[in-house]
Amino acid sequence: MSDLYNVSSSSHIRAKDTSAKIMLYVAIALLPASLFGIWNFGLRALILILVCVATCVASEWIFEKLIHKKSTINDFSAVVTGLLLALNLPHTLPVWQAVLGSVFAIVIVKMLFGGLGQNFMNPALGARCFLLVSFAGTMTSFTYDGVTGATPLALLKNGETVDTMKMLLGTTAGTIGETSVIAVLLGAIFLILMGVIDLTIPASYILSFGVFVLLFGGHGFDMTYLTAHLCGGGLMLGAFFMATDYVTSPITPMGRVVYGIVLGILTGLFRLFGANAEGVSFAIILGNLLVPIIEKFTIPRAFGQKKEVKQHE
Amino acid sequence: MGFMTFKGGVHPHDGKEFSKDKPIRELLPKGELVFPVSQHIGAPASPVVAVGDTVLRGQKIAEAGGFVSAPVYSSVSGTVKAIQPRRGATGDMVNSIIIENDGEMKEVEYSPVEDITALSKEEIIGKVKEAGVVGMGGAGFPTHVKLSPKEPDKIEYIIANCAECEPYLTADYRRMLENPEELIAGMRIVLQLFDHAKGLFGIEDNKPDCIAKMQELTKDEPRMEVCPLKTKYPQGGERQLIYATTHRKINSTMLPADAGCIVDNVETLISIYKAVKLGKPVMNRIFTVTGDAVAEPGNFDICLGMSYGEVLEAAGGFKVQPEKIISGGPMMGFSMFGLDIPTTKTSSSLLCLAKDDVAASETTACINCGRCVSACPEQIIPTRLAKMAGHGDMAGFEKWNGMECIECGSCSYICPAKIPLAQSIRTMKKQILAERRKK
Numbered sequence A: 001m002s003d004l005y006n007v008s009s010s011s012h013i014r015a016k017d018t019s020a021k022i023m024l025y026v027a028i029a030l031l032p033a034s035l036f037g038i039w040n041f042g043l044r045a046l047i048l049i050l051v052c053v054a055t056c057v058a059s060e061w062i063f064e065k066l067i068h069k070k071s072t073i074n075d076f077s078a079v080v081t082g083l084l085l086a087l088n089l090p091h092t093l094p095v096w097q098a099v100l101g102s103v104f105a106i107v108i109v110k111m112l113f114g115g116l117g118q119n120f121m122n123p124a125l126g127a128r129c130f131l132l133v134s135f136a137g138t139m140t141s142f143t144y145d146g147v148t149g150a151t152p153l154a155l156l157k158n159g160e161t162v163d164t165m166k167m168l169l170g171t172t173a174g175t176i177g178e179t180s181v182i183a184v185l186l187g188a189i190f191l192i193l194m195g196v197i198d199l200t201i202p203a204s205y206i207l208s209f210g211v212f213v214l215l216f217g218g219h220g221f222d223m224t225y226l227t228a229h230l231c232g233g234g235l236m237l238g239a240f241f242m243a244t245d246y247v248t249s250p251i252t253p254m255g256r257v258v259y260g261i262v263l264g265i266l267t268g269l270f271r272l273f274g275a276n277a278e279g280v281s282f283a284i285i286l287g288n289l290l291v292p293i294i295e296k297f298t299i300p301r302a303f304g305q306k307k308e309v310k311q312h313e
Numbered sequence B: 001m002g003f004m005t006f007k008g009g010v011h012p013h014d015g016k017e018f019s020k021d022k023p024i025r026e027l028l029p030k031g032e033l034v035f036p037v038s039q040h041i042g043a044p045a046s047p048v049v050a051v052g053d054t055v056l057r058g059q060k061i062a063e064a065g066g067f068v069s070a071p072v073y074s075s076v077s078g079t080v081k082a083i084q085p086r087r088g089a090t091g092d093m094v095n096s097i098i099i100e101n102d103g104e105m106k107e108v109e110y111s112p113v114e115d116i117t118a119l120s121k122e123e124i125i126g127k128v129k130e131a132g133v134v135g136m137g138g139a140g141f142p143t144h145v146k147l148s149p150k151e152p153d154k155i156e157y158i159i160a161n162c163a164e165c166e167p168y169l170t171a172d173y174r175r176m177l178e179n180p181e182e183l184i185a186g187m188r189i190v191l192q193l194f195d196h197a198k199g200l201f202g203i204e205d206n207k208p209d210c211i212a213k214m215q216e217l218t219k220d221e222p223r224m225e226v227c228p229l230k231t232k233y234p235q236g237g238e239r240q241l242i243y244a245t246t247h248r249k250i251n252s253t254m255l256p257a258d259a260g261c262i263v264d265n266v267e268t269l270i271s272i273y274k275a276v277k278l279g280k281p282v283m284n285r286i287f288t289v290t291g292d293a294v295a296e297p298g299n300f301d302i303c304l305g306m307s308y309g310e311v312l313e314a315a316g317g318f319k320v321q322p323e324k325i326i327s328g329g330p331m332m333g334f335s336m337f338g339l340d341i342p343t344t345k346t347s348s349s350l351l352c353l354a355k356d357d358v359a360a361s362e363t364t365a366c367i368n369c370g371r372c373v374s375a376c377p378e379q380i381i382p383t384r385l386a387k388m389a390g391h392g393d394m395a396g397f398e399k400w401n402g403m404e405c406i407e408c409g410s411c412s413y414i415c416p417a418k419i420p421l422a423q424s425i426r427t428m429k430k431q432i433l434a435e436r437r438k439k
Helices: A019-029 A031-041 A043-066 A077-087 A095-113 A123-134 A136-140 A152-157 A164-169 A181-193 A200-216 A223-231 A235-242 A253-273 A280-297 B121-130 B171-178 B180-193 B208-217 B238-246 B266-278 B308-314 B371-375 B382-391 B394-399 B410-414 B421-438
Strands: B024-026 B032-036 B060-063 B078-087 B093-101 B157-162 B198-204 B224-229 B261-265 B284-290 B298-303 B324-327 B334-336 B349-353
Touching: A019 A031, A019 A077, A019 A181, A031 A043, A031 A077, A031 A181, A043 A077, A043 A095, A077 A095, A077 A123, A077 A235, A095 A123, A123 A136, A123 A280, A152 A223, A164 A181, A164 A223, A181 A235, A200 A223, A200 A235, A200 A253, A223 A235, A235 A253, A235 A280, A253 A280, B024 B171, B032 B078, B060 B093, B121 B180, B121 B266, B157 B180, B157 B238, B157 B266, B171 B180, B171 B208, B171 B266, B171 B284, B180 B198, B180 B208, B180 B224, B180 B261, B180 B266, B198 B208, B198 B238, B208 B224, B224 B238, B238 B261, B261 B266, B266 B284, B284 B308, B298 B308, B308 B349, B371 B382, B371 B410, B382 B394, B382 B410, B382 B421, B394 B421, B410 B421
Parallel strands: B024 B298, B157 B198, B157 B261, B198 B224, B284 B349
Antiparallel strands: B032 B093, B078 B093, B284 B298, B324 B334, B324 B349
């Protein structure tokens, strides 16, 4: 029996949640969208999901092995990255391109910047944009029920009509995980209930985007047009699962609101005035880069501090 | 019940079930007692006894070393055995007077006061000062200094800190149940000092019996009010308590008096009562021995100077070997190497935990989840401050309001990556304060 007891600085108790558990919750929350994607697009979707997850986890493990660091694959963050990337790919993408994207996400975007918590850009989105510029053809060709077709957003951009009910359910062309608003929202509700995310960023993002579309969409108060924009593309998946990525979003409470608004405006700009129909991925990546500036201007006032009190320089 | 609260905070398991139903038991000390001359914030007291002197219970053994200081009294009769440095609960070596207890508890003559209302304000403060009353919730700030603000007319609220928001602790709870009259009498004395003040008792709503009892006993006291508070840590933090009960905000550069408030803990108010009414100095206090490693957790009326180990024996010793023993609560208490440490005016409990959460949890990378931000009652950004502390970035640390941290430990508690955020911030604060003193 030792006579000395453990000594450490307070506090001496710790809450039960761990980072790994939070990541696991995110992975679970992505299941409805994943399962719907598999049902909607078939076996190819399942294969891409498995390939992306496996490649992400393997690249993290191998990278850490090579640089003699302790493996961090147990924290589930690579699983989440793989899953998110897969959900952002068309199911027709060649497997080797998905593998390349996964390696890019983990090695280039995440590990080279220091691993979990250090990346300045969402790894899955970074990889998606990398694939978009590298393989524009395969990344933007969508088929549905064996027929090559445009996504609802592309139809919308060309002035054609879309079926908003189908968009809500998700039985349309698109990437594996973005089509079903209902499936995405199911996962989002789970995350909110588990206390993993809150509504600050998604709400300010979606609201500001909605206002932008109403103001500049050229359709006035056309609710069908607005609904189609809200349900279309990766907006819901992006707003609830990628804009809320802890590492790449601001930590200051006010900064989170500003960030959401910036994303809404950027998405509106890209969608309405850009060459592509889709704009969520680029908006979030650009938003990620603005985070340090947003934080700098939104340092919160501490409890009881008065406005006029100047800080020590 | 309990709508009054603050923003932020955490809800750790409260653990009060171990000792909350155990009535206060008086303990008689054996063997030697150790009286550190620094049991308060401010200048250490200077010994007025020499080795070999015989002392009585209630005899002054060390004189206040300045205005912000407090005298120390012997809690037993016996002989001064030595005056030498001994280790205190915070780990520091403190000059201490060691008294061999003769077991007879021979006391000095106290001078009780018949009619307190006949005393002048100066007399009351004088008695509080002479009795060595300090903030007994843990801070140890000399109470007579608190009771002498620059503008006494501007004090509008005397807030009794009955929140006891630290998990496990039940000392104040037992006091409120068993000695509420003394608590109220203490409040009455303080109110006598401040003509425009109202007395508030801030009690967390996990103690409905205390709230009911205090409401019943104060119903004919026009100047007193019971404020039920939401149960949340750190509801009993001074700034948080002031905000919850009065909606006034103070920051690190202000004193409660700047917001017209004076905050005193339950045990402090009872000590004020004993000092003024009975003329008794601070020699005893209530003390909780608790935790899942203790055989018979309980609440004790201890003679100050007893060792933690001796009080533990009274609680039946260990049931299982603990990994960690803590002086105070689990959120802000001090972990101790061993039990041969004297209890002082600010010792509220001995908490023995069979399992040490801190040693068991592995620190991982910060994922910027922001839970520390939501938990922080000061609305600052603990994770960013801890990073700046790690880089030694003093300018950034101050710009991001790091000096506002109250070291409540909510961030360390809630962090899913198990990063000791409060520790980093506390260390950085100390460094910055040291730098400022150099200038």
